[in-house]
Amino acid sequence: MKKIFENTQIAFALKSNNQLQLSYFLFKVMNFKLLVQLGTKILLLALKLHLPVQNLIKKTIFSQFCGGVNEEDCLKVVDTLYTKDVSAVLDYAVEGKINEEEFNNAFEKTLKIIEFAKERQAIPFAVFKPTSFGRMDLYEKTGNATVLTDSEQEEWSRVVNRFDLVCQAAHQKDVPVLIDAEESWMQTAADSLILEMMRKYNTEKAIVYNTLQMYRWDRMEYLKKIHQEAKQGAFYIGIKLVRGAYMEKENERAEENNYPSPICASKPATDENYNSALRYITDNLDIFSLFAGTHNQTSTYYLMELMREKNITTDDFRIWFGQLYGMSDTISFNLAANGYNVAKYVPFGPVKEVIPYLIRRAQENTAVAGQTSRELEMIIKERQRRKKT
Template identity: 30%
Template sequence: MTTTPVTSPFSRKETSAHPVVHRQPRNRVFKDLPLSDLVRTLSVLSVAALPAPLLSAIIGFVRRHSSAIVSSRILSWPIRRTFYKAFCVGESKSEIAANIATLRSRGINGVVLSFAREAKLDGNETNSTSAKEDAGLKSWVASNIETIAQVSSSDYIAVKFTGAGAKAVQAMQNFKYTDSSKIDGLKALKEGMFEVCEFAKQRGVKVMVDAESSLHQPAIDYLTLEAMAKYNTDGSALVFNTYQMYLKASLDKLKSHLNIASSKGYTMGIKLVRGAYIYVEPDRAGIIQDTKPDTDNAYDSAVDLLLRGTHTTAAQPWTAEVMLATHNTQSVDTAMSLFRSRPTGKQPVQKLVFAQLMGMADEISMKLASEIKSMDGAVNAGDVSVYKYSVWGSLEDCLLYMLRRAEENQDAAARSRITAGLMLSEIGNRMTFWR
């Protein structure tokens, strides 16, 4: 499905990859941030804006010497005070709770939280037959349950299936819809996933399943749809699947999954992203959108489909809760406009959530928070909200996450410059005493 200038509000005149932020001098999006937060973020962005070869060299050095850096007070202190505080929500339960409370005080509704530490593998798991016998899977289940315990009801946790151990990863790679034995190979992982979902249901926490490479995605889709069919049956979504719109097949897959949810009578949980695995796909030419504008168009078409309630060959209407995880200003603005202009009455998308990474695109998050606050009953409370995606764990746990995040976002220099410019403008406003 594609949109047209006649029927769609999306219109991308710019072909550049540079995002557009509409500056509003009188509406200072960072006016509620403490000066210390502004200075810290600017210091982080100054590193992110370094030339790519230099940044890659720094990332490689830190990765090779991560243990020594973490164990050194002199070296670890500045990292903890800058990058860790910018991208990670904390280590102890009290620290995590305090930082989430700070986010909420600024209008952010909550967090999508992931545990930074990856599951530890051992050589005994390849012969296991259940979640209770699989050491890597047990560690994965325990870490997700521990993450659920760190957040409040209405928050989300982010689940990454490839963290579940070597046996689980191998079963995912071997998976085929048409082979019952390959489906049976996922039994232990499905058992572990349901254990996580049960605890999440008790706590009122939603489970966001991250998308991964296309090598593992068919198994992830199968497991997530199975969990939705079990846990999304009360008119709301507990479990969410992620759709990476840089993949050519994602829009059709989304439509197919909406039809499945409609036929089985459960609410779809949908997270839309442009995608983070583009550099590791085995067949980029065959499965990746040909250009960045093609990815933007696919993302826009998916948003248009969901918020207008169009499409589908389903016999019954579908319902969904949607998270738009994006740092693209135009996508955010148009989605909000579509959501606010919907006709009254029951709509297929019951809740719309926007999400940005903690430490990135704060101008978008703060602008959304302000706009949601000013709606004054235009939509029901809780129908639209804004969240931050973050990780928790020790400095050592989070260091590798921060390095991966830096690598993934080396091409986000334009976004970093925009954020830095707005923050410098805010600091300038505070220092100009006559304003």
């Protein structure tokens, strides 16, 4: 397989020298775990004390990882990305909401994004998180088959209705919708609900996509299980594959509550799990469609090789590669330049409201072995290339 991810000229073609310098500074900071930990505490304290830091945040880490404060703000980013054949998935990145007004707001935002996607080829998917439509505790109780009170049952009915109306709109407008995965203790209920939506709306092709976090050792078994159900029920399956983003929280909770961790025992085991899922899905493209969310070059090359071996064209609509906005541009833009379907997750929301998302991005870049170093290495390489030209 030809190595294509070293071409920094293609990867950073959209970045000015000033933007490249900002990226260099941010990833340099994120290369030091203690600085990220200290910076996170200072940021949260400054917000708590209502200090005027939002403008600084917006010009730095927000501009690196977010598309804007609302959907309209993101359109410039969407259009710019699409000049290089990189699509966008608009992600309303406001988290931690707990009341009906906030859930309804997220629901309306999702419907609006579906409308955006219908009108713009550059936005091929919509997306939402299950807990943006309902409380975490309610998903956990439902997944554990806990008897709900009358008021909780009514509340769960509203969650189901939000799911159904969004998936119905996605089906009617022919816009696939990616439903993100979250903590394992709420995921059982989400999985059941998403599978119900697949049975209902994936009768002609994959419109509803569930997300499988392959750092969970049970996800390959689950993938095979729903495959058998789809064959028997004559519906299609959309799957977004990721490694996962809640590892520390999952392990800590398992230890505190004295149950086996749902997380694979090692990073190599997670990598093998992820690649096994890629292989299984591409072996069964008669039923599956895939959104491969990964910043891992090895897994990306592996999927490319699987496509080559199975004579799957680079632009087959059933296979998409995805990375987060502000990260892994060497993967995204070089894939697109070679004819593959690529989409960047482009988060948006009011600056203060997306702080939890931004903190997680900083922590992820610090925690994932080599992630920040790779980003820095490619940025430095491009800066040196530009100095020579």
